[in-house]
Amino acid sequence: MGWSGASAAVVPPADRFEWFRAAVSSDLMPVALSSEHTSDFRAEITNLELGTVRLSTFAFSPVVSRRTPAHVRRGDPEQYQLAWITSGAFHVAQLGREALVTGDLMLTDTSRPMENTALAEIGQARAAVLQIPRSVLPLRSDRVDGLLARRLPAHTGTGAILTGFLETLLRHGPGCRPEELARMGAVALDLAGACLAQQLGTPDEVPAEARAQAMMQRITTYIEHNLGDPELTPQTIADRHGISLRTLYGLFRDRPDSVAATIRRARLERCRAELECPHLGGLPVQTIATRWGFASSTAFSRAFRDAYGLSPTEHRANARHDAGLRDGPEGFHRRANTRVSSGPGAATVPRQRDGGVGATPPGGDGP
Known part of the structure; x- marks a missing residue:
């Protein structure tokens, strides 16, 4: 189990289309391929083994794929393949239906004949494909048939949650x-x-655990997008998602952090990253804290020290010192004597002569 990747570039140009045909037949299913770009075909494939399911990415020159009844008899992984089209367009035909999909999701069934045309005006068509054994999808197969060869939205509702998770x-x-x-x-x-299930209009068909996972992903995404709001609290999160506080706390019961701790940790991680960024060296510490939802400089400094063992200003100074070491002798001498530590007898960051950013006001972390 793990990640693997391959590229047609490893074989001579004349053999690259055949390489791709063999790879698709091996990694997905037996198919017949044709292309107007066989002489200059380009393709890359990655696979991420995820236990029961597999997530693959494909990038390739425009191609037509046909899977006939003979191909199905030759080899059938008995899967649903949920593809997220990230570049180009795919025209899919199965069960007498056709759809042109760009930027959205589409579902196909390997146990049925199909035809798929990948188009790309410039460069390569790209798709991420989640391969799901038919036996593990918790939905009735006759209902799922109604979703085959249709455009399924990837940027709203649970489609957006799913594609966001796949991207991560x-x-x-x-x-x-x-x-x-x-x-x-x-x-x-x-x-x-x-x-x-959302596309079928039957969310209750999905097991409670799956619904909880979907809700958890929605909440996690909401937290990530609203860290800068100082009013982001467990109550506002529960209200936004139409659930009770008790339900919200229940979703976090088996996680290492509570709701409030999750928010605090994410905010601190953003602040720490910006304090380490040399391009933001002119930004006051409190400005960074405020834009990530910390309304009180005292509360921010205390939380930061509790999490990382240093004050924000000390952490920034250490990041500058370490960057100076990486920059070589000149960078090191520019930042000499700025390494600090916390506790009694710790060194302090020297004031800049112009009184600019990096100076440490007496008795605090100030900007």
Whole structure:
């Protein structure tokens, strides 16, 4: 279990289209491919193994894919394939329906014949495909048939929650351990089920655990997007999502942090990142704290020290010192003697001669 990737660039140009055909037949299902770009075909594939499900990305030159009854008999992984089209357009046909999908989701069934045309005016068509065994999707197959070869929205409702999660998973999943990926796969399956159930208008068909996962993802996204609001509290989160405080606390029961602690930790992480950023060195500490939702400078300094063992100003000075070491002798001498530590006898950050940012006012963390 883990991440793997491959590119057609590893084979001679004349062999790249055949390489892609073999890779698709192996990683997805047997198909017949044709393209007007066989002489200069480009393709990259990645796979992220997530236990029960797999998340793959495909980037390739325009191509037509046909899966006939003979292909189904030759090999059928018995999957639903939920594709998020991230670049180009895909024209899909299955069960007598057709759809042109750009930027949204589409669902196909490997056990039925289909035709798919990938179009790209410039560059490559791109898609992220969640491969879901038919046996594990918690929805009736005759109901799911109604969603095949249709455009499913990726930017509203549970579709947006699902694609946001997939995007994060693609970015950070390769660095996760196998057991973590298996847990993320369970979340992806729950969110996919909730997304499809919403499209069917039957959210109650989804198990309670899957609905809770979808709600948790909505809440997490809401928190991330509203960290700068000082009025962001458990009560406002519950009100915004139409649930009680008790339900909200229940969703966080098995997580390492409470609702309030989750908000505080996320705010502190944003502040710490900005304090470490050399391009924001002219921004007062309190300005950074305020824009991430800390209304009180005293409360921010206390929370920051509790979390990281240093005051915000000390942390910024250390980041500058470390950056100077990375910059070489000149950078080091510019920042010499600025490394600080916390506690009795700790060194202080020297005042700049012009009194600018970086000076430490007596007795505090000020800007």
